[in-house]
Amino acid sequence: MADAPFVSVSGLDIDLEVPGGRLHAVRDSSFDIALGETLCIVGESGSGKSMTALGLMGLLPSNAHRSARRLRVGNHDLLSLNRREMADLMGREMAMIFQEPMTSLNPCYTVGNQMSEMLIRHLRMGRRPALTLARDWLDRVGIPPTAGRLDQYPHQLSGGLRQRVMIAMMLMCSPKLIIADEPTTALDVTIQAQILHLLAGLQRELGITMIFITHDLGVVSRIADRVAVMYAGQIVEMGRTREILRDPQHPYTRGLLECVPAPGKTRPGAHLGTIPGTVPSLVGQLSGCGFAGRCPHAAVGCRGEIPALTVRADGRQVRCLFTPDALWSAA
Numbered sequence: 001m002a003d004a005p006f007v008s009v010s011g012l013d014i015d016l017e018v019p020g021g022r023l024h025a026v027r028d029s030s031f032d033i034a035l036g037e038t039l040c041i042v043g044e045s046g047s048g049k050s051m052t053a054l055g056l057m058g059l060l061p062s063n064a065h066r067s068a069r070r071l072r073v074g075n076h077d078l079l080s081l082n083r084r085e086m087a088d089l090m091g092r093e094m095a096m097i098f099q100e101p102m103t104s105l106n107p108c109y110t111v112g113n114q115m116s117e118m119l120i121r122h123l124r125m126g127r128r129p130a131l132t133l134a135r136d137w138l139d140r141v142g143i144p145p146t147a148g149r150l151d152q153y154p155h156q157l158s159g160g161l162r163q164r165v166m167i168a169m170m171l172m173c174s175p176k177l178i179i180a181d182e183p184t185t186a187l188d189v190t191i192q193a194q195i196l197h198l199l200a201g202l203q204r205e206l207g208i209t210m211i212f213i214t215h216d217l218g219v220v221s222r223i224a225d226r227v228a229v230m231y232a233g234q235i236v237e238m239g240r241t242r243e244i245l246r247d248p249q250h251p252y253t254r255g256l257l258e259c260v261p262a263p264g265k266t267r268p269g270a271h272l273g274t275i276p277g278t279v280p281s282l283v284g285q286l287s288g289c290g291f292a293g294r295c296p297h298a299a300v301g302c303r304g305e306i307p308a309l310t311v312r313a314d315g316r317q318v319r320c321l322f323t324p325d326a327l328w329s330a331a
């Protein structure tokens with residue numbers, strides 16, 4: 001029998017109370033992740049990527065309602081944990097790295113103070129060994145101990161250094177799951193590549209399970225074992241990275257891939273694709289496929305029926321009434 005997945009999410013719904021009614025940020029989302037695996041969640045702005053992450057971590061805003069059939073991480077049933085038990089798991093078992101490290105770093109305390117406090121609280125370490133471990137971790141993420149960084153305040157560090165501090169802080173309590181929500185988006189391209197390399201290296205070395213949120217398909221190809229593509233709050237396609245990038249089966253995934261240059265395929269100066277139209281309103285219920293209004297292949301049936309996420313022969317999950325043969329050959 002195959003090992004149970006390390007993360008198992010089934011039927012996750014996240015609604016937000018907004019002035020116009022109830023906004024369905026995440027609809028019936030289900031995915032499993034094996035221990036040590038990296039799942040990338042991709043999709044355009046507003047598709048529900050961050051809400052999925054925050055819902056899993058129990059960090060949703062106060063206007064949000066979360067429900068799910070199953071929400072498990074390791075041996076923990078997250079649906080049955082109270083706020084205090086959840087806070088206890090955070091940092092120790094699961095940790096989150098945000099796009100902007102200042103979201104998590106306190107501007108009033110030095111880096112050393114914040115890192116050692118984390119170790120004192122979660123691992124019950126004494127102050128001196130905590131500072132030593134913090135220094136070791138800074139070294140591990142490429143910040144030499146000689147630079148006196150432990151005595152600096154977050155604002156004295158560059159964006160790249162702050163993200164390195166954040167990664168050290170999140171990994172030093174040995175979490176088994178990390179969720180990184182666009183951790184490199186705010187950085188310039190060369191620093192982005194360095195941080196990605198660092199994070200992916202540590203994740204592999206430590207055998208951590210990772211959910212990596214991005215809208216950059218280049219990043220996906222470099223670090224993901226599997227990809228979940230989100231559109232308007234729903235997972236529309238999920239499968240192994242190589243297969244999805246080489247042979248997308250959902251028209252939205254195909255549209256996304258046509259928007260980015262393909263190394264070795266896109267000629268210099270060639271026009272890249274765009275996906276015309278806009279995302280449907282997330283307030284209220286969908287009456288058909290959420291992508292139908294923008295899909296070049298949409299048929300009458302697509303507007304009257306919400307397609308289920310179904311498993312295809314190669315294990316790929318796709319939320320579309322049609323198979324690629326029916327779609328691309330007719331195009």
Ligand SMILES: Nc1ncnc2c1ncn2[C@@H]1O[C@H](COP(=O)(O)OP(=O)(O)OP(=O)(O)O)[C@@H](O)[C@H]1O
Binds near residue numbers: 025051
């Ligand atoms: N606090 C909030 N109150 C009301 N609606 C919200 C709130 N936060 C997010 N939303 C809405 O929920 C939907 C999903 O948002 P989410 O932040 O998950 O998108 P995302 O895929 O992470 O986008 P991005 O790529 O821009 O980060 C969006 O329509 C967004 O406007």
Ligand SMILES: [Mg+2]
Binds near residue numbers: 049050051181
């Ligand atoms: Mg987001």
